[in-house]
Amino acid sequence: MARYIPPHKRHSKDSNIPSPSPSPSPSPSHQPQLRLHRKSKKQQQQQQKSFIPGTKIFYAKDFVYRWIVAPDDQDAQLSSSIRFKELSCESIERKDGQKPMILVCDRVREEMNEKGNSFDKSPWVSIVEKIQEDLLTSFQIARSEMSKDGEQNIPRFVFRFGKILFNDPSINLDDINNSSDVENVLSQYKKRYYTNVPTSFVDAVLGDYVSRIGLDFVEEKENYYVKVSDKSRPHTTISCKCRVIEGVGELDIYKIELNELRHMIADISCLDKNLDLRLLLSSKRILTSLTDDNKDSLSNIVKSAVIDSEVKGGLRWPLGKESFGDRYIVVGVWHTKAKTFSNSSMRLKVRHADRFDFRTSTGEVAQEASLRVPELTKLLRDENLELDPMIDMVRDTLKLIWGHFLLWEGSLT
DSSP: OOOOOOHHHHHTTTTTOOOOOOOOOOGGGOOOOOOOOOOOOOHHHHHHHHOSSOOOOEEEEEEEEEEEEEEEOOOOHHHTEEEEEEEEHHHHHHSSSSSSSSEHHHHHHHHHHOSSSSSSOOHHHHHHHHHHHHHHHHHHHHHHTSSTTTEEEEEEEEEEEEEEOOOOOTTTTHHHOOOOOHHHHTTOOOEEOOOOHHHHHHIIIIIHHHHHHEEEEEEEOOOOOOOETTTTOOOEEEEEEEEOTTTTTTTTEEEEEEEEEEEEEEEEEETSSSEEEEEEEEEEEOOOOOOOHHHHHHHHHHOOOOOTTTTTTSSEEETTTTTTTEEEEEEEHHHHHEEEOOSSEEEEEEEEEEEEEETTTTEEEEEEEEEEEEHHHHHHHHHTTHHHHHHHHHHHHHHHHHHGGGOOOOOOO
């Protein structure tokens, strides 16, 4: 009898087989006409579904999504000089069957080269003005939901580097170029935020920006995340955060969480930069209601995992060991290595992540970078403190990001 090979092991052996070629994207002059319609809040949430393997995203009832163009320059010349450029991205091409597109505005880049940052308002000022009301409301809601039955919600605010990708076949440049309100027109299109940043950006962060800003190395962590489906919670995924027990080679669970709950996202297309920015307010949902039997079941699944660098996600299970009883079954795995740097006012994390989704047999290796402001987090979690100072912290952090991290001039490909 042939030896059983788990699905993600089989997948790893085929990793060198070329992906099917995506359908060619139509040239701008032959693109179909744009079908303009305003999307509901529910449709906007559906547009933001995660494509990170093994991940389901939960949205708060009052979730807010904003897409913003920076610099804020709403004259006719801006809209007339916008174009889309195809970006090679294997994981998305394999999923969508076509190359995603990024937003480019040559006029903004030309003006920045000629006269520097001389727009009417600095980007960090105009961005905060646009989202201030939404920020304050979302901050208050996140605070009010920190404690729920069976779980502890811990709010956090993250500045995440990446690129906004457009993948809507109905995009028509004529409608955009003839519009006096670029943000309003483009906000109707399907888009996703891609957090996998180029190696050259990570090198610039570690080799230049860290020392320039005055960040000190804090720690390097290696973690495994075992994503488990619970039949008693069919719409959620349990995430077991694990470390390797030295000398034993087994995984040990040290934190059990539910799906992240998102309260607000502000995606910023930085027209004069090579990367974009996401502002994310979410809550980590720590599961506190598990019985000892539940914990033992999850622990048995995790301890049965075999660490294997040859498979995607870094873990595999002997036949039948990837589930426990008829309640729990593994649906995804992550293997991450993260370096953290900090000073008195901010915390930077650079992470290498190898992810695999058992349900779709898809995986991705990504490099990610994000910033957090500890004092902002402290204010966010204390219901007795004022919210207004948090707005100033968001503005100041955006200014620092524009003055350092977004100066990166490398290529996305």
